Amino acid sequence: MTAAVVAPLSAAARPQVPAPAPATLAPVTAATLDETYAANRANAEEASRMAAAHGDRERAAADRAMADPSRDFLSFDGRGSGRATEVFGDLAHADRTAVLVPGSDTSLETYDRFRATAAHLRQELTREGAGADTAVVAWLGYETPGTISATVTTTSRADQAAPRLREFISQLRGIVGGHARVSLVCHSYGSVVCGSAASAAASSASASSASASAASSSATASDLDVDDIALIGSPGVGVDSAAALHTRARVWAGRGSADWVREVPHIKADLFGTTVGFGTDPVSPSFGARVFAAGDGGHSDYFAPGSVALTNLARIVLGETSEVTHA
Incomplete structure (x- = not known):
């Protein structure tokens, strides 16, 4: 069975499950990764106990799985719906790292599907002979919208998530160093998050340029410090072109021929003071991304082992751009 990133779930609100506050940690560095991982496993174990005492067996099981000694969490x-940032590989020594940003209906209860996508990408990188020097990070760092909800048609959740993603990329750079390649792999609504993060960085840099003496350094500090942004199954990113993201990163886009998102209208309109829709289709020529072949899979098939999409995503992460096949 192919692991899914997104699947429609009930839109009904669930009761809040008690859980401890996140572990209080010093800024993470390559030297303190083991300490960070241990603290987050302990926090997940406590969350599991509290959920079980509350009578929520599903959440208790999800939390308990995350407390397993083999799991490594940066956060x-x-x-609530939960947040988690899991690492696959030796992050301290990785010179190429992929950060996966999930789409709608991803929470701690549904996290295993998202986790499987990260594991499959990690396996593909290893198959390409680069396992020892690569890492994959599954970043569930925001409250994703429900697939069946009005929120999924607006950028509101993405705009809330954008500063968190930017902060995480900055933290990640502090671990892997400025020399390492970092790629964002953004699925479905996650591509809206990545677009918002890149656009926010560009806006911040533009605003800071009012001070001529600080313009250059501020723009560098404000840039979303990644080398590649890969958009898959994207409904749009909130801007009408890759150039409008004002990012130094290469922007890629791919969509499977059976992906239902191809039927989503690529519009952006003001509706009673709220912007609905995400603009130009990222795989269209007018958007200007590097369009790569994603095969004949559906919306949840981009990380299927052996798929064209997964092979191309691994090559993008590795920086083997000449090997990426195009649509």
Whole structure:
């Protein structure tokens, strides 16, 4: 069975499950990764106990799985729908790292599907002979919208997530160093998050340029410090062109021929003071991304082992751009 990133779930609100506050940690460095991982596993174990005492067996099981000694989390928060940032590989020594940003209906209860996508990408990188020097990070760092909800048609959740993603990329750079390649792999609504993060960085840099003496350094500091942004199954990113993201990163886009998102109208309109829709289709020529072949899969098939999409995503992460096949 192909692992899914997105699947429609009930839109009904669930009762809040008690959980401890996230572990209080010093800024993470390559030297303190083991300490960070241990603290987050302990926090997940406590969250599991609290969920079980509350009578929520599903959440208790999800939290307990995350407390397994084999799991490595840069962050964990069992409150609400939950947040988690999991590492696959030796992050301290990775010179190429992929950060996966998920789409709608991803929470701690559905996290295993998202986790499987990260594991599959990591396996593909290893198959390409680069396992020892690569890492994959599954970043569930925001409250994703429900697939069946009005929120999924607006950028509101993405705009809330954008500063968190930018902060995480900055933290990641502090671990892997400025020399390492970092790629964002953004699925479905996650591509809206990545677009908002890149656009926010560009806006911040533009605003800071009012001070001529600080313009150059501020723009560098404000840039979303990644080398590649890969958009898959994207409904749009909130801007009408890759150039409008004002990012130094290469912008890629791919969509499977059976992906239902191809039927989503690529519009952006003001509706009673709220912007609905995400603009130009990222795989269209007018958007200007590097369009790569994503095969004949559906919306949840981009990370299927052996797929064209997964092979191309691994090559993008590795920086083997000449090997990427195009649509």
